[in-house]
Amino acid sequence: MLFYLTIILCCQLAGELLVAATGAPVPGPVAGMVILFAGLSLNKGIPEGLAKVGDALLGHLSLLFVPAGVGVMLHLQLLATDWLPVTLALFISTALTVVVTAAIMSALGRGERSS
Amino acid sequence: MKSIESLRDIWVYLAASPLLHLTLTLIAYQIGSWIYRKGRLNPLLNPVLIAVGIVVSLLLLTKTSYSTYFDGAQFVHFLLGPATVALALPLYRQFETVKHSAPAILASIIAGSLTASLTAVFIVWLMGGAGDTLISIAPKSVTAPVAMGISERLGGLPSLTAVLVILTGITGAMLGPPILNLIGVKDWAARGLAIGTASHGIGTARALQVNEVAGAFSGLAMGLNALATALLLPILWRLIF
Numbered sequence: 517m518l519f520y521l522t523i524i525l526c527c528q529l530a531g532e533l534l535v536a537a538t539g540a541p542v543p544g545p546v547a548g549m550v551i552l553f554a555g556l557s558l559n560k561g562i563p564e565g566l567a568k569v570g571d572a573l574l575g576h577l578s579l580l581f582v583p584a585g586v587g588v589m590l591h592l593q594l595l596a597t598d599w600l601p602v603t604l605a606l607f608i609s610t611a612l613t614v615v616v617t618a619a620i621m622s623a624l625g626r627g628e629r630s631s
Numbered sequence: 632m633k634s635i636e637s638l639r640d641i642w643v644y645l646a647a648s649p650l651l652h653l654t655l656t657l658i659a660y661q662i663g664s665w666i667y668r669k670g671r672l673n674p675l676l677n678p679v680l681i682a683v684g685i686v687v688s689l690l691l692l693t694k695t696s697y698s699t700y701f702d703g704a705q706f707v708h709f710l711l712g713p714a715t716v717a718l719a720l721p722l723y724r725q726f727e728t729v730k731h732s733a734p735a736i737l738a739s740i741i742a743g744s745l746t747a748s749l750t751a752v753f754i755v756w757l758m759g760g761a762g763d764t765l766i767s768i769a770p771k772s773v774t775a776p777v778a779m780g781i782s783e784r785l786g787g788l789p790s791l792t793a794v795l796v797i798l799t800g801i802t803g804a805m806l807g808p809p810i811l812n813l814i815g816v817k818d819w820a821a822r823g824l825a826i827g828t829a830s831h832g833i834g835t836a837r838a839l840q841v842n843e844v845a846g847a848f849s850g851l852a853m854g855l856n857a858l859a860t861a862l863l864l865p866i867l868w869r870l871i872f
Contacts, residue, residue: 521713524713524716524717525713527716527719528712528713528715528716531716542777542857542858542861543715543774543776543777543780543857543861544712545711545712545713545715545716545776546715546774546777546854546857546858548712548715548716549715549716549717549718549719549722549854550719551716552716552717552719552720553719553722553723556719556720556723557723557726562720562723562724566720567720569717570717570719570720571717571720573710573713573714573717574714574717574718574720574721574836574839575839577714577832577833577835577836577839578660578677578678578679578832578833578836578837579656579657579660579678579679579682579707580707580708580710580711580714580832581679581711581775581797581800581832581833582656582659582660582679582682582683582686582704582707583656583700583701583704583705583707583708584708584711584775584793584794584796584797585679585680585682585683585793585794585797586683586686586687586690586697586700586701586704587697587790587793587794588683588687588794588797588798589687589690589691589697590697590790590791590794591788591790591791591794594761594763594764594791595794597761598755598760598761598764600758601754601755601757601758601759601760601764602755602760602764602768602795602798604754604758605750605751605752605754605755605758605760605768605771606751606771606795606798606799606802607802607806608750608754609746609747609750609751609754609771610747610771610772610799610802610803610806610807610829610830611806611810612746612750613743613746613747613750613772613803613825613828613829614803614806614807614810614811614825614826614828614829615810615814615825616739616742616743616746617739617740617742617743617746617821617824617825617828617829617852618739618811618814618816618821618822618824618825619814619816620735620738620739620742620743621735621736621739621818621820621821621824621825622816622818622821624732624734624735624738624739625732625735625818625820625821
């Protein structure tokens with residue numbers, strides 16, 4: 517368990533270093549994800565222990581957003597003023613994003629399968 | 632009298648240690664999850680929303696500052712990084728499917744990324760929102776740590792962005808499935824991709840619970856959308872403003 521947790525942290529650290537060194541606009545953990553993915557491809561499989569640690573982290577992914585979400589208390593005043601634009605933007609823009617992404621994927625994906 | 636004083640001493644001691652707010656975060660989330668399960672995973676009963684509501688109410692009632700709270704909660708917040716790295720696992724498991732439809736995936740995620748940023752900024756501008764709100768909402772569909780970086784680069788408020796990102800995640804997790812049903816998208820890959828692009832990790836957390844394929848595509852979309860938005864938005868911003 518601890519070994520694979522160390523591996524995950526090493527990937528993240530390597531990602532952070534890579535981003536800092538190259539000035540890439542990608543965040544460190546995303547670079548770390550790419551590094552771990554490359555490692556899995558070289559290894560040609562997911563070790564059982566890594567699957568356990570990774571799935572434990574991902575199984576409670578929503579919990580990890582609570583501390584940042586509580587930050588809403590810092591902006592109650594601004595949100596009280598701008599609640600209407602913000603609410604409309606969140607609902608309409610998020611709905612449009614879901615529709616656009618799914619529609620393009622469905623159209624292109626279907627074309628690929630039939631060919 | 633003495634016992635009241637010692638009780639207050641204990642409270643002062645606990646309130647200053649990270650343990651109290653770390654535990655509060657976990658308990659609030661347990662309550663949120665319990666309500667979510669009791670409500671048969673109804674997306675309106677999002678556990679993050681419930682947990683945030685409980686914690687914010689308690690902090691405001693006890694006049695506790697966010698930075699005091701964060702001293703404890705940072706241990707949970709920290710795990711976002713390793714969890715993002717771990718998204719390589721569902722991605723690897725679905726790699727064969729993903730590889731097969733790479734052009735379709737890229738096209739839909741880039742279109743989704745632009746839709747998410749531009750429509751949000753346009754609506755806030757149209758409704759006369761403040762400048763801070765306008766900038767901070769632009770990266771709203773990107774996973775929190777990345778979105779905060781983008782917001783800072785554009786001159787927004789990173790902590791406001793974090794909140795808007797979470798609210799977007801909850802909105803997408805709530806609205807996504809019914810909208811996809813409404814427009815008749817049944818393919819798990821397309822559903823996952825749409826949810827992940829619109830609502831990052833919160834949508835992915837929900838997609839993982841529903842279907843492994845949807846979860847993997849959602850995780851992939853979250854990663855690629857972070858990449859696409861981090862690359863495209865600063866360039867577009869310079870062109871528009």
